[in-house]
Amino acid sequence: MAWRRRGQEDLRRAGGVSEIDPDSLDRLVKLEMDSGRAKTREEAEAIVRGYVLQVDVGAALSRAEERILLTILNAGPRAFQGGVFVRAAGNPRLLTRWGLGMNFDQAIVFYGCKLVTELTDEHPTIVIATQMNSAAGSGALVIRPTWDGWVGGAVEHDTDRLAERGNFTPSHILAGGLCVSEAFQHARGDRMAGHRKVGLSLWRPGLDWRGPAAVGELDEIYLPTRMWLAGLGHLGQAYAWAIGALPYPDTGAVELMLQDYDVAKPANMATSLLTSSDDLGRMKTRIVADRLEQLGFRTKISERAFGQTTSPGFGEPRWLLAGFDNPEARQQLGADRFGLIVDCGLGRGTTGYLDIQLHSFPAVRPPAQAFATQGATVETPAEVNEPAYQDVLRREIEAGKTKEQVECGVLEIAGRTVGASFVGAVAACVAISEMIRALTDENGRRYTVIDLGLKSPRYVELHPIPPELPPVDNAGSVRALS
Numbered sequence: 001m002a003w004r005r006r007g008q009e010d011l012r013r014a015g016g017v018s019e020i021d022p023d024s025l026d027r028l029v030k031l032e033m034d035s036g037r038a039k040t041r042e043e044a045e046a047i048v049r050g051y052v053l054q055v056d057v058g059a060a061l062s063r064a065e066e067r068i069l070l071t072i073l074n075a076g077p078r079a080f081q082g083g084v085f086v087r088a089a090g091n092p093r094l095l096t097r098w099g100l101g102m103n104f105d106q107a108i109v110f111y112g113c114k115l116v117t118e119l120t121d122e123h124p125t126i127v128i129a130t131q132m133n134s135a136a137g138s139g140a141l142v143i144r145p146t147w148d149g150w151v152g153g154a155v156e157h158d159t160d161r162l163a164e165r166g167n168f169t170p171s172h173i174l175a176g177g178l179c180v181s182e183a184f185q186h187a188r189g190d191r192m193a194g195h196r197k198v199g200l201s202l203w204r205p206g207l208d209w210r211g212p213a214a215v216g217e218l219d220e221i222y223l224p225t226r227m228w229l230a231g232l233g234h235l236g237q238a239y240a241w242a243i244g245a246l247p248y249p250d251t252g253a254v255e256l257m258l259q260d261y262d263v264a265k266p267a268n269m270a271t272s273l274l275t276s277s278d279d280l281g282r283m284k285t286r287i288v289a290d291r292l293e294q295l296g297f298r299t300k301i302s303e304r305a306f307g308q309t310t311s312p313g314f315g316e317p318r319w320l321l322a323g324f325d326n327p328e329a330r331q332q333l334g335a336d337r338f339g340l341i342v343d344c345g346l347g348r349g350t351t352g353y354l355d356i357q358l359h360s361f362p363a364v365r366p367p368a369q370a371f372a373t374q375g376a377t378v379e380t381p382a383e384v385n386e387p388a389y390q391d392v393l394r395r396e397i398e399a400g401k402t403k404e405q406v407e408c409g410v411l412e413i414a415g416r417t418v419g420a421s422f423v424g425a426v427a428a429c430v431a432i433s434e435m436i437r438a439l440t441d442e443n444g445r446r447y448t449v450i451d452l453g454l455k456s457p458r459y460v461e462l463h464p465i466p467p468e469l470p471p472v473d474n475a476g477s478v479r480a481l482s
Contacts, residue, residue, distance in 0.1 A: 023266065028048050029041065030044075031353065033389065034349070034350050034386060035350045035386075039391065044388055048082075051079065051082050051184070051188075052082040053085070054084075054125040055085070055125065056086075056130060057088045059129075063167070064147060064164065064169075065128055068173070068176040070099060070245075071176030071425055073086070074421075075177060075421040075425050077111065077113055080184070083114055084113040085119065086108045087119050088104045088108070092104060098241070121140040124183035124186050141194045143155075143182050144156070144157075144158060145176055146161040146162045146175060147166075147172055147174075148162035148165050148166065149171065150171055151202070151203075151209050151214050151215055155198075155199075167247055168202075168218075169242075169245045170202055170428075170433050171202060173245060173428070174200060174425075176425070178199065178200075178426065180421075181422045181426065200452070201214035202430065203215065203216025203433075204216070221440050221479070222436065222440050223247075223436060223477060223480050225248075225254045225255065226318070227243070227257070227320070227321055227435075228319065229320075231323035231325070232285060233262070233271070233325060234346070235324075235325075235344050235424050235431075236258075237274040238424035239323060239428045239431060240258075240288050243292075244295050248481070249480075250296075252298060254298065255317060257312075258285045259285070259301070259306060259310075261303050262283075263280075263284065264279045264283075264287060267416075272421075273424065274291045286301070306333075308332050310334075312337070318340070319476075322341060325417060330343055330370075335361040335362045335366050335367060336366075342431045342435060343361075343431075344357070345358075347453070348418075349418070350418070354420075354423060355454075356452050358447070359371075359448065363469070383414040384414045389413075392410055393406050393407065426454065430450060434446060434447065434450075438472055444471030444472070445465070446464075446465045447462055447464055450462055
């Protein structure tokens with residue numbers, strides 16, 4: 001079964017899209033409505049269908065390049081809904097886990113992309129495992145993934161690539177996510193995106209990612225084997241994607257608790273890396289469990305809301321990855337109930353959706369204090385005044401709904417966040433690396449806060465854990481395969 005996705009028009013014909021149903025509104029369509037670039041919802045859908053990505057793949061890939069490619073094949077179609085077109089020089093069998101034993105051509109179709117024999121110079125092109133100066137002609141924007149140890153990046157020119165050493169898989173996923181990010185921002189009109197060198201050190205995020213100290217530990221890397229994933233939407237599924245790619249010697253020795261109380265909805269398709277259109281209406285816990293168990297991981301599920309009474313039972317994982325989309329849930333994170341908590345939050349709005357903020361606990365301030373100021377003020381979203389929302393309002397009233405009903409629905413869809421799959425992929429690399437660094441760094445170095453944005457990736461704000469806080473307990477780990 002391919003991870004195919006249906007477009008907004010297909011979902012509407014099937015009864016899955018309503019003008020004022022926030023659970024049906026594609027998050028990238030909403031982005032164009034919020035930005036004011038689209039005057040109607042239909043215009044927003046047309047803009048999104050105009051986003052096209054090309055990928056040029058060499059005849060043979062290393063395992064690192066496979067992980068990069070698979071991340072692009074998965075995240076790409078969710079962002080580039082006009083299609084992801086892949087030219088491949090060969091058709092070998094994929095060897096990494098998310099390749100699922102498929103050949104190139106099978107994986108391309110499985111993840112919702114299209115295999116082609118020719119590329120054009122009209123669309124951004126990501127080049128993997130080939131030395132070509134341009135994949136599609138002199139007019140094409142060419143973006144190349146690169147990595148070295150704990151560093152992942154995206155560059156325009158082959159001569160700017162890093163040493164590309166090591167088997168630290170989050171840096172490979174990071175490189176793939178950054179390539180999709182740069183291509184997407186370029187497609188939306190940011191002409192600097194794709195023509196700059198961007199990257200991040202997951203070992204020391206505050207360092208120049210091209211410097212030697214940014215590379216980090218290359219040999220003795222330790223991976224957590226017992227994790228609790230709370231919230232299985234955009235971020236939670238990105239965490240699962242990153243965990244699924246980690247070089248565990250035996251996935252059967254890894255236990256994951258999966259917690260969420262919601263079902264997959266059409267609005268999740270653009271952001272959730274493990275959800276296909278065939279999963280709509282299924283519990284998110286079951287979707288993620290199915291994908292991970294296919295790779296050999298052991299899973300348990302909890303289909304209750306996370307709250308103050310949520311805590312590990314005897315023998316259950318005590319390291320928590322939180323992927324909530326609201327501050328109220330984050331305030332329920334109890335640092336006294338879990339040994340290590342890593343929480344990621346994404347920004348809001350037409351530029352803020354590219355922002356990522358990580359918190360980890362234990363820290364000086366517990367979660368209830370760290371997130372106390374978030375969400376305290378409820379304001380009418382400014383987006384309701386944009387032309388596309390006013391058009392929805394007018395048409396729904398003309399169709400016979402009351403003004404009060406429609407205004408309530410429009411306020412609800414305007415208040416929902418926009419999102420893009422590649423942002424979650426990058427955030428997951430930052431979050432998973434926080435846990436791995438706590439196990440691998442001889443000083444157990446962690447950060448209270450890591451604040452970064454894909455709009456300007458070079459600027460990273462850090463708050464290290466104070467030295468008086470002891471290293472967290474190792475709740476279960478294994479040395480990664482080299």
